[in-house]
Structures are given as structure tokens and as C-alpha cells.
Amino acid sequence: xxxxxxxxxxxxSHEWIKKLADxxxxxxxxxxxxxxxxxxxxxxxxxxxxxxxxDESCAVVESVKAASDVYAPIAGEVxxxxxxxxxxxxxxxxxxxxxxxxxxxxxxxxxxIDALLDAAGYQKLIDELN
Amino acid sequence: MxxxxxxxxxxxxxxxxxxxxxxxxxxxxxxxQLDEHxxxxxDSGMFDVAHMxxxxxxxxxxxxxxxKLLANDVxxxxxxxxxxxxxxxxxxxxxxxxxxxYFLSEDWFRLVVNAxxxxxxxxxxxxxxxxxxxxxxHRDDLGIVAVQGPQAREKVIKLLPADLAAAAQxxxxxxxxxSGDWFVGRTGYTGExxxxxxxxxxxxxxxxxxxEADGVRPAGLGARDTxxxxxxxxLYGQDMxxxxxxxxxxLGWTIAWDPADRDFIGRKALSAFRGNSAHKFVSLLLEGRGxxxxxxxxxxxxxxxxxxxxxxxxxxxxxxxxFARVDxxxxxxxxxxxxxxxxxxxxxxxxxxRNGKVLV
Numbered sequence: 058x059x060x061x062x063x064x065x066x067x068x069x070s071h072e073w074i075k076k077l078a079d080x081x082x083x084x085x086x087x088x089x090x091x092x093x094x095x096x097x098x099x100x101x102x103x104x105x106x107x108x109x110x111x112d113e114s115c116a117v118v119e120s121v122k123a124a125s126d127v128y129a130p131i132a133g134e135v136x137x138x139x140x141x142x143x144x145x146x147x148x149x150x151x152x153x154x155x156x157x158x159x160x161x162x163x164x165x166x167x168x169x170i171d172a173l174l175d176a177a178g179y180q181k182l183i184d185e186l187n
Numbered sequence: 188m189x190x191x192x193x194x195x196x197x198x199x200x201x202x203x204x205x206x207x208x209x210x211x212x213x214x215x216x217x218x219x220q221l222d223e224h225x226x227x228x229x230d231s232g233m234f235d236v237a238h239m240x241x242x243x244x245x246x247x248x249x250x251x252x253x254x255k256l257l258a259n260d261v262x263x264x265x266x267x268x269x270x271x272x273x274x275x276x277x278x279x280x281x282x283x284x285x286x287x288x289y290f291l292s293e294d295w296f297r298l299v300v301n302a303x304x305x306x307x308x309x310x311x312x313x314x315x316x317x318x319x320x321x322x323x324x325h326r327d328d329l330g331i332v333a334v335q336g337p338q339a340r341e342k343v344i345k346l347l348p349a350d351l352a353a354a355a356q357x358x359x360x361x362x363x364x365x366s367g368d369w370f371v372g373r374t375g376y377t378g379e380x381x382x383x384x385x386x387x388x389x390x391x392x393x394x395x396x397x398x399e400a401d402g403v404r405p406a407g408l409g410a411r412d413t414x415x416x417x418x419x420x421x422l423y424g425q426d427m428x429x430x431x432x433x434x435x436x437x438l439g440w441t442i443a444w445d446p447a448d449r450d451f452i453g454r455k456a457l458s459a460f461r462g463n464s465a466h467k468f469v470s471l472l473l474e475g476r477g478x479x480x481x482x483x484x485x486x487x488x489x490x491x492x493x494x495x496x497x498x499x500x501x502x503x504x505x506x507x508x509x510f511a512r513v514d515x516x517x518x519x520x521x522x523x524x525x526x527x528x529x530x531x532x533x534x535x536x537x538x539x540x541r542n543g544k545v546l547v
Contacts, residue, residue, distance in 0.1 A: 095409070096221040098500040099478050099507075117526065119478045121220045121409060121500055124526065143476075147221075 059089035067179035068130045085158045089183045094120040097146040102138040102160050131169035133162035192237035193330050193388035209303030211238040216407040223406035224502040228543050231339040232406035237330035238302035245322045249296050252319035260443035264290035270361045274433050276453025281429040284308050301423050330391040335381035343382050346397050378418025378541045419537025426496040434460050437468030467515050470537035473507035475530035484524040491517035503540045
């Protein structure tokens with residue numbers, strides 16, 4: 058059973074996004090995604106300063122089995138990235154919502170996040186996949 | 188409808204992730220592919236390989252038949268129980284399958300062939316066997332389990348009947364012993380010591396349960412693939428198939444050219460490629476970041492090109508490794524195209540890992 062925290066927003070390509078108090082957002086992949094991928098062995102995060110469009114492919118997660126693209130849930134500029142993933146990609150398996158965060162962005166339009174899936178909507182999506 | 192081995196319910200009970208492999212529903216992993224890989228290198232793991240097939244050949248001319256059928260020479264097998272790895276070729280030297288042949292007695296040899304090739308192998312073998320009066324029996328009453336790792340033999344021997352345990356204790360590498368329908372070969376596909384056991388399906392399930400209780404870790408096809416890649420072992424259908432000959436597949440070492448008058452199937456066609464192959468098969472270690480997969484482009488500073496046939500992340504080495512088929516002139520530094528970017532790699536001599544130790 059996948060963990061789907063209630064305080065996050067989601068997109069159907071299995072990224073989560075969280076609004077922080079200062080108006081920036083933090084992004085990662087969901088527990089469902091890490092489980093489906095299997096043991097992660099390589100993670101590439103976007104460079105700080107990169108400007109991303111919504112749904113733009115900007116990061117890669119590779120498991121023992123396959124590589125998968127990771128997409129920007131909304132448009133914005135990358136302001137930080139999780140350097141720990143380079144040498145310890147397994148934290149993305151063990152803690153996808155905290156230690157396994159991937160990058161932070163300053164959104165072009167903070168309201169974009171409101172249109173994304175809530176926890177119930179994402180839960181329904183993965184229930185249909187299972 | 189996918190076929191199921193006798194161990195299928197065990198895989199379900201253990202929470203395995205099941206996939207379609209050559210028409211069989213098989214475990215790709217249980218909980219963690221990496222943990223399963225490390226368990227085999229450090230202690231012991233076991234694999235359901237009952238989708239593969241044992242084929243028994245009987246008749247006074249069996250040895251003569253196999254000297255015709257196989258590119259390696261069973262004349263090398265003089266002691267009963269001794270095994271040999273070989274390619275089985277078409278007349279044009281394309282590889283029908285790779286297999287292990289066990290010499291058991293002058294009128295009994297056993298082959299172990301791949302799952303995905305079993306039907307065509309049986310058809311081919313039967314077609315060739317007729318002229319030698321050799322009978323071909325698919326032993327689908329037997330299942331195969333591989334128990335691999337530095338502790339594997341000890342853990343298996345404890346569970347064998349007394350007569351077989353004593354024989355298995357002293358059996359040499361690439362050699363087998365048997366008692367009734369229980370067959371124990373000291374072979375494998377991981378680069379570790381261990382056994383591959385063939386036994387009746389019901390016995391196979393009981394043995395699996397006892398091994399699990401003794402701490403032998405169930406391991407899936409995912410770990411089997413990374414282990415064999417590290418061990419420098421080819422996978423049929425990926426590293427070679429009927430469109431490729433052994434000399435461009437890293438399998439030249441398995442061809443027995445001597446004696447010169449042994450007319451094995453494919454010899455004439457293969458001779459034309461000898462010292463004259465357009466391609467060669469190499470092993471690569473990625474120096475930059477990323478993971479090499481099958482079917483990625485490879486290029487060399489000297490202009491040679493090629494493509495990876497197998498690739499992945501080596502859990503033991505913590506870097507990416509691959510096999511590639513490249514132009515014969517390939518040498519020196521090279522690059523692999525990973526998702527649109529050329530990443531530095533170097534040629535190394537396989538195996539990458541044997542008996543728990545990194546060799547490159």
C-alpha cells in the first residue's frame with residue numbers, strides 16, 4: 058500500500074509538490090513511483106537557475122531495471138537541488154517525501170499548484186493502475 | 188495464459204513481483220533486487236530456473252551425435268558427471284542456443300537449454316538425432332533451482348539424502364552427481380560457487396522451503412541478470428541469437444576447432460569468420476555518470492562504432508558495466524550515448540566480478 062500524504066499535491070506522472078511558507082515549492086517522486094521503479098541506483102536533478110515549463114522533462118531516476126524521466130509539475134525556476142541523491146540514490150526509495158526530495162522551485166505562478174491533484178485524486182489514480 | 192513453475196505459489200507467498208519471461212510467469216524480484224544480488228555475493232541466494240529445460244539423450248551413439256550437434260567438443264568429457272558449455276549452431280553458424288551438456292554414461296547425456304528456446308531446440312535436436320538413433324526426452328517432470336553464493340554448497344549438502352550428500356561434498360567445478368531423479372551440478376550463472384539442482388517438482392518445492400528456512404535468500408531474475416553481467420556471462424536472445432555467430436559474441440573460447448576433422452554443424456560457415464570477423468564483443472566500464480543499458484551506441488576515438496547488447500548498474504562495483512558488439516578495429520578510449528549524451532567508458536576484460544571480488 059503506497060503512502061500518499063494528505064498535505065501534498067500530485068501530478069499523474071507520479072511527482073509530488075509541496076508549497077513552502079516562503080512561496081517556493083519542493084518536488085519529488087511519489088512512494089508509488091519509487092516502489093514501481095525498484096531499487097534506485099542513479100538520480101540526476103536539474104541545475105539551479107534552470108527555468109522549467111510545466112510538464113518539462115528535467116530530471117532522471119534510474120533503477121536497477123530502467124530509466125525514467127521526471128517532469129516539472131508546474132512552471133518555475135530551479136533554486137535548489139538535492140545533492141545527496143548523487144551518492145545515495147537509495148534515500149529516494151526509503152524516504153521519498155522527506156530526505157528524498159529532488160529540487161526546489163520558485164513558481165512562475167503560485168496558483169498553478171492549486172489545479173493539481175490532491176491526495177484523494179492521486180490515490181484514485183494509483184488505485185486504478187493497480 | 189502464462190506457464191507457471193512448481194514454485195509459483197512460493198513466489199506469491201514471498202510477495203514477489205512477477206513478470207512474463209519467455210511465456211512463464213517468473214519473479215523479477217522479491218523485496219529488493221540489490222539486496223538479493225548482495226546476498227548471493229556475500230552468503231547465498233536461490234533462483235527458480237524451472238522454466239529452463241533438461242533434455243536427456245540416450246543411445247549408444249549419443250557422444251558421436253553431440254560431437255556433430257555442438258560447437259564445443261564433448262570428447263573433452265571423459266569422467267562421468269563432467270559438464271561442458273557449448274553453443275548449438277545453425278549451418279550458417281548462427282547461434283540456436285547456448286547450453287550445458289553433462290556426460291553421465293556412454294548412452295546418457297543431459298543438456299540444459301534456455302526457456303525461450305526450448306521448443307525450437309527440441310525440434311532441431313530431434314531432427315538431427317534421428318540419423319544417430321538417439322532418443323530425445325524432454326525432462327519436464329524435473330524442475331531446476333540454482334543455489335549460489337559462498338555458503339550455498341554447505342546449505343544444500345545438509346539437506347541432501349546421505350548418499351548424494353557425500354557425493355556432492357566432493358564434486359568438482361562443472362561436474363555433477365545424481366541419485367535417482369535428484370541431480371546436483373556444481374554450475375551456475377552468477378560467478379559464485381554453488382549448485383544447480385534438478386529434481387521432481389514436488390521435491391523441488393520442499394527443498395526450496397527448507398533452504399529458505401535455513402536463510403538462503405530467494406532471488407529473482409533481476410538479480411540473476413546483474414550477477415551474470417558482473418560475471419561476464421552472455422544472455423541468449425540479448426547478447427547473441429540466430430543472426431549472430433560465436434566469434435562476434437565473445438564465445439570464440441567455446442569453439443573446439445581441434446580435431447580439424449570434427450565436422451560439427453556450422454563449422455564450415457564459422458571457419459570463414461575465423462580471424463576475419465567484422466565485429467568483436469567487448470566489455471565496458473562506464474567512467475562517467477549514468478547507467479548503460481542494452482542497445483546504446485558506442486563510439487571509439489579511432490572511428491570504430493558499435494552497440495551495447497547488455498548493460499546495467501553493477502551493485503558490487505557501484506558503477507555501470509556493459510557488453511557491446513563493435514567493429515573489429517575498436518580499441519582504446521570510447522564513449523557510450525546515454526539519453527543523448529556521450530559519456531566516457533573504457534574497455535576492460537571480463538569477468539568484472541568473480542567469487543565476490545572485483546577483477547577490473
